[in-house]
Amino acid sequence: MSLEPEDFPLVTDKSRELLKEKQVVDYEAHRIEFVRWLIHLGKNPDLAEGYGRDTIRATAYRTDQFARQVWTEQEDGYTASFTHDHADAYMTELLYSDNSATHKANTQKALKRLFKWRAHEKNGQLWEPERTFSNMSSDTGPREFLTIEERKQIREAALDYGSIPSYSSVSTEDRDAWKAHLAQRFGKPKSEVTPEDWDRANSWKFTSMTWASLDCGLRPIEVERAKVSWVDVENSVLRIPKEDSAKNEGNWVVALSDRTADALERWLGEREQYEKYDNTDTLWLTREGNPYQTQSLRRLLVKLCEIAGIPTESRKMSWYALRHSTGTAMTHERDLAAAKAQLRHKSEQTTMKYDQAPVEDRREALDRMG
Template sequence: MNDADRATDPFDDINLVPNTTEDLLNERQYLDYRSEREHCLEWLLTFGKEPERADGYAKTTVSNRASRMDQFYRWVWEQEDGYTTNLTHDHADGYLRHLAGEESSNAHKNACRKAVMMLYKWRHHRRGADEWEPEITFSQKNQSTTPRDYLTRQERTMIRDASLEYGSIPSRDNTYGDERDKWNAYLAQRFQKPKDEVTPEDWARANSWKIPSLVGASLDAGLRPIEVERARTTWVDAENGVLRIPKEQSSKNSENWVVGLQDQTVEMMGRWLDQRATIDKYDDTDAPWLTRQRNPYQSGSLRKILHRLSEIAGISTENRQLSWYAIRHSTGTYMTREEGLAAAQTQLRHRSPETTMKYDQVPVEDRKNALDRMG
């Protein structure tokens, strides 16, 4: 390769197929894997950091993480006893559990985790795969595997209460003149329709039970973002106060799950399903919750809801990484505290008790109470 070619080569200084990997592949597998790597790394360099702005990662970042992605592929092949590029969420979750058991620094483990997250980001944006969010991180301070940030018991109540304020508007019957005109303009923008076409039904729809039911179900069941996306109205068994999640729609696809719900949540779900039946965009789907754009909620849109709920509730998000998983981790933490690991394992739908063990910790408010008693 001459200097001119090298200057335009996007993979200069990036080892696409290391010798260790090449030795494992036949010729066709090698060409297939090299193509897979080229597509992925080129996207990361051009779009990976912020796809909407065509802002890619620095070449040094991609180069460092490319080698760790390659290690992940090789680990998957070992588990599957052969070559494949069909990567699943189970592969990624299993790899993190594998890393957790290795005798290596948490800095290394965290770097591997970030590399896998970049790989699945590409798969989501370019291959249409479901988004993946790891449930564990590797703390570099105490060299232990810890869950993400979670909501305290008080914050759980505050978030549930805030869901009743989310997007609410006054009763149409109690507004007149300029005030009603102002709310009509607001609803026109919210529902993307001309102001003169806003109806009394739109006023009622604005105060729907969609967000309260979504938040309630997630707080009780610790729903993962992917489970919110895959949820079906048929999961709801209001008579028995549970969600029945069939294994083919479960995140881990291992068995049927029966998950308990609070009475308050069951009532919210019932009210929302009644309202939902009157909304046209739900006519051809059994998804319980859709965005304004008629799409299922995913990690990004759920994160925005949680941050808006935190703002309504007066919960500071500064110096915290609050994603929808913060709800799930709070459910795991307090279910473990109240009922033990077995109950938390079932409620959170963990196949392995080892996964649930990371919630076997003393909540921060209990530790604060202990300090008070210690004097």
């Protein structure tokens, strides 16, 4: 596997917003050194053994979050000389946060790698945390699972996936390069690429599909069967009729967050512009004009995890990970009845007419769940 520092998040947009131009240059140089060390030496410096792609990406994101927190907390602002006190203060704050135990443990591992690099390359000292975190993982638990923090990261990644700069914001030279990219993406000559193709590239399709699946725990078969007629934007719900339900149990009214309803409304407006939707009520189609199925959805989720910096090593990732996380988070935020209603579980005791969790209550829980 041939990796370069540029393959990973060096200076994120959020960090650029906090830094001055020369600080960005300095921070980027610092990050290139660190990531290069992770690639070639990080796991075992004595044997010149580096980490895998997912571990490096996650470490880069988490240490960047740590850096931003240090800059905002201290009076002098920017520094690339992070101390043990910085790390201990960050972990203490994280201890009392709502983040999952897994996120806390993985953040601590990322910071230990940062100080391990400083010890090997910068004459620094290894960091021994004041307190340690366990990720509470178990082989008996569901492997197709996203934490609440990871749900939020996937939601943000779905905004970024496939997006490009706006037509008016790039230089003539860059615009020509983006035209070549869009020509290849849409299978047309570069001379025929129009500003409308730029709008098309910033599609709401993937965002609406991912967000609806996060809210409703849509099974792959339900993504495949989803229809325009399901979407009730005005009331922020999906109305899934019995004949379309995966379990064929009854008619379902499933809560959507207002953000998701807005994304679906934007997609419905955009969808009308594409000829391949002219003779079908199918809500989402692939580039080839086919409904999304298990494998295409899995590939999309893996790509979203890559964008979000979520490690997928030793994890069985499929679209069901979204569904499982929705059920767990809804049960935590509301109760089991709400989870069963939201996920449309097959149950003789739980049907729509016995639902103890109104749509409004479930929508409030979705906002908290991310």
